[in-house]
Amino acid sequence: MRSLWLSVLFSVACGSSHKPAPEPEPAGAHEPAADPAPAAEPAPAAEPEPAAEPDRPVAGGDQLWTELSRKQKQSHMKNVVVPAMQEHWAEFNPDKYRKITCLLCHGDGVLDGNFVMPSPELPRLDFGEGWKVFAADHAAILAFMKDTVSPGMAELLGKAPYSETNPRGFGCMNCHMAAQK
Ligand code: HEC
């Protein structure tokens, strides 16, 4: 798992080595394709060959999220994603999430202009042995993640959501990293 992530990071870094600042491109590299367990529930072992759902253009335009420039992504985040997400988070926990900012998802890296996702600053998810106990202890936020944050963000980015039949879709591992083994 770890070496997979490292190789993804490595190829991302190489892909942008011609640029002056480290500004990794998102094209496909952030898709959780390499991760076997992006759902809250571990997927059953035997599954039929998945039919990948295509992504759609980002709302109000004719470009896919991956086709947007960095500037366009930033303004979409600011003008569309954050206001929409603000409502959900404030509803989930009005005290804690009264005012969300870019830092909620992107972490302190934002202060250096780093918006790369998944973010190493978010809680790392470990779908291994301890997951059931952890999940039971975090039932409320997990339900919020699964029912609202994950599908809501997929919708806002025009991405096909993760599902058992679309394991490359947008899901947990687009924001969270896997726990290090
Ligand atoms: C609720 C979580 C959330 C918040 C809040 C948020 N973002 Fe994002 N942002 C994401 C996710 C998820 C992605 C990655 C989408 C993907 O998988 O390509 C992303 C991607 C980006 C990217 C593209 C990064 C790259 O390397 O491709 C930029 C730029 C960005 N966000 C800027 C911002 C800015 C600016 C703000 C605040 C105004 C913000 N984001 C707030 C979740 C968030």
Ligand code: HEC
């Ligand atoms: C759009 C980005 C995004 C997606 C997608 C997402 N999360 Fe989260 N998740 C967050 C953020 C941001 C926090 C931290 C909130 C905070 O700091 O208060 C979080 C917190 C959590 C926590 C709480 C951890 C703790 O120790 O308190 C769990 C558990 C969690 N997420 C699981 C999941 C699961 C499982 C999925 C997929 C079903 C998922 N998340 C999808 C952004 C995301």
